[in-house]
Amino acid sequence: MRTTFERITHGTLLAFALVSLVGTPARADGEAKLLAPSGTLRVGIYPGSPTSMVTDAAGKPHGLAYDLGGELAKRLGVAIDYVRFQRVADIVTAIHDGQVDFTVTNATPARANEVSFSRPVLAIELGFLVPANSRIGKVEDIDKPGVKIGVTKGSTSERTLPTKFRNATIVPAESVKVAIAMFGRGEIDLYATNKPTLFEMSDQMPGAKILDGNWGAEHMAIAVPKGREAALPLLNRFVADEQSSGALDAIQQQAGLRGATRATRE
Numbered sequence: 578m579r580t581t582f583e584r585i586t587h588g589t590l591l592a593f594a595l596v597s598l599v600g601t602p603a604r605a606d607g608e609a610k611l612l613a614p615s616g617t618l619r620v621g622i623y624p625g626s627p628t629s630m631v632t633d634a635a636g637k638p639h640g641l642a643y644d645l646g647g648e649l650a651k652r653l654g655v656a657i658d659y660v661r662f663q664r665v666a667d668i669v670t671a672i673h674d675g676q677v678d679f680t681v682t683n684a685t686p687a688r689a690n691e692v693s694f695s696r697p698v699l700a701i702e703l704g705f706l707v708p709a710n711s712r713i714g715k716v717e718d719i720d721k722p723g724v725k726i727g728v729t730k731g732s733t734s735e736r737t738l739p740t741k742f743r744n745a746t747i748v749p750a751e752s753v754k755v756a757i758a759m760f761g762r763g764e765i766d767l768y769a770t771n772k773p774t775l776f777e778m779s780d781q782m783p784g785a786k787i788l789d790g791n792w793g794a795e796h797m798a799i800a801v802p803k804g805r806e807a808a809l810p811l812l813n814r815f816v817a818d819e820q821s822s823g824a825l826d827a828i829q830q831q832a833g834l835r836g837a838t839r840a841t842r843e
Contacts, residue, residue: 609653611808612801613678617656620646621668621680624661625753626774627832628681628701628797639832641698641797642681648824649679649799649815663752666731672802683733683771683795695799695812697840699825702791703734704836706768706775708760709784713767716790720744727756727765733795734769741792757781771795772836796840 612618622630622642630640643659650657660677662668671677673691683701684694705726707713719726720742728734730749739747748765750756757778759765768778772787779785799812819825820840829837 608808608811609655611805612811613650613653613655617658618646618650618653619658619660619676619678620650621660621662621671621677622646623663623665623668623752625777626665626771627777627829627834628771628773629665630659631777631832633831633833639828641828641832641834642679644828644831645681645698645799645819646679648819649812652815664729664731666729669800672800675802678801680800681797682800684798684800685733687733687736688800691803692800693803693806693809695801695809696816697796697798698816698819699797699829699840700838701771701773701795701797702836702838703770703793703795704772704775704791705788706778706782706785707766707788708782711766713788716788716792719767724767725765727759727768729753729756729770732770737793738769753778760785773832773834776835777833794838 620642622640624630624632627639628641630638630643632638646659647657660671662671665680665682668677668680669682669688669691672680681698682688684697705716705719713719713724722744724745725748726738726742726745727748727750728738730751735747735749748759750759750765753774756765756768760768760782768775769792772791775787779787799816801808801812
């Protein structure tokens, strides 16, 4: 027969166990409702960049935003809906307007006014791509009258490069795909963006090369709508888990993401 102390202790442990079993799903359910209030995680992607979404030879999609969105949806236990855009700037606007729940993008101070960011996922060098037989062989050749630098419309590059290159002309392109066609028509002499995207472009442009060096770095992070900051601890744990488990390395490899470095925690 149990003593009074044993009965109390047993009852306390049982109650604690029940609270633990019930509390964890409730918390996860609360986080799911916060990050995917519709019951579906809407992930913003744009084709052409391994930081967002690319398609392999078998037609299977991969990418940092694409695959991390899929992993987070599994963790939350919700459905996923990939919403396509032409440019990352359009995704940021959609997140700000509550039309998209998730993406991965460069966590700039300007964008932090529009969306909320997790801890950094990884860092990416910024660089320049030139076509075959280009007269531009090094960065020092760029800032000259008549040189046309292509950038993605609404991108960080479009806002940043005019202060770095005052003599060259900045030419916005609607998308990476459009930019490749612009090279063929002689409308741009080089293209500026993150190196993973430049590598992806160079694969489609025989003889093209990425200039040595860089003009800065992007710090890629998960972006969610403002007002969902209560979910940031979950997102930060999710990022840390993806980094430490090797899952992030696998995602980069599958997407062919080149030019990335380990993110430093802010």
